[in-house]
Amino acid sequence: MRAYVQQFLKGDPNYLNLERIAYTFWERGYEVLRFDYPEFCKGNLDRGLLSYPDETIVAGGVGMVREAIKRANRSLPELLELPNCLKPWIGREYWTSTLEEVRQPFEKEEYTQPVHVKPLYEHKRFTGTVFREFRDLIPSAAVDGATEVLVQEVVEFVSEWRAYIFRGNIRRVANYLGDPLAFPNPVQMQAALEAFENRPVACSMDWGITSAGETLLVEVNDGYSLGNYGIDMHIYTAMIEARWREIMGLEDNGIGMGI
Incomplete structure (x- = not known):
């Protein structure tokens, strides 16, 4: 080999x-x-x-x-990110758009809810970030406005964990951000795993813990590059x-x- x-x-x-x-x-x-x-x-x-x-x-x-x-x-x-079959565990609104469309209300300084924005396909275009006001647009200012993006309602996580999924089983759960003592709910993780349709042989499911103690799915990543x-x-x-x-x-x- x-x-x-x-x-x-x-x-x-x-x-x-x-x-x-x-x-x-x-x-x-x-x-x-x-x-x-x-x-x-x-x-x-x-x-x-x-x-x-x-x-x-x-x-x-x-x-x-x-x-x-x-x-x-x-x-x-297909890029996994937030599969529709896992919507019950996502706990927030999300949609696809273009960078230009998301920018517009912030450029006009109109009141709008903060949103988390990341490239849908071209991950290297810019790092996922929260748009709250005009100055938050600066890091992605040179990026083509036609770039497709994943937009999400902002949720504040106190802790984030990666569950490594291999051959239908959770093989490890690792803290990569925030409070290492705020652990995701194992029952929620297992239920989401069982509901994950057309799951690849290897992937990860990233989980976040909110300040209220909720366990929500952050995103899914494909196993070919984790x-x-x-x-x-x-x-x-x-x-x-x-x-x-x-x-x-x-x-x-x-x-x-x-x-």
Whole structure:
């Protein structure tokens, strides 16, 4: 098996996680090949992606992996974010729009409720942020107004947790922001997991705890590219591999069943 793992420079937020991914695939006996974006654009991964898909895995940032999926002539998986089947656990209004449409009332300084805004598809365009007043538009001022965005009613969370889902089970729950003693309701998490239709083999469900103690779904993330907040690296790389094979339309090789 061959694992192509994206290479970042030291100092990049993704650097350490990708180094650990590369090391773990090597430890598992895989041939590990590092690459950067210019090498990818030159077609350096094409031979593995097109000629040996059953022996090839790609690990990297969300945008990079999605580009690799397209390069392999496979359909891009739908971005999960907030699936409608999980609406009972979301606990707030949300909708899609364009950045220009969301900006307008703030640019005119009209009274409007604060909203959380993040790119729907092009995640690197700008970081998700709350628009409360005109000055909040500045970080995204250079972004094309036609950019599609996910807009949400603002909810203040005192704590946020990531539940790693693999083969239908919660494998780890990790605090990544806020109060580590404010834990999400396990009954709510399990109920949402069971209600999650067309769930991928590997993904995460992020949960937030409000000041009133409610457990609400923050978002869902696909397993082909997830931040690691403390899950065992062998489980983590098995999640990446299993989800990659699922997207490629390959037979499930059972990776991760014994760990």
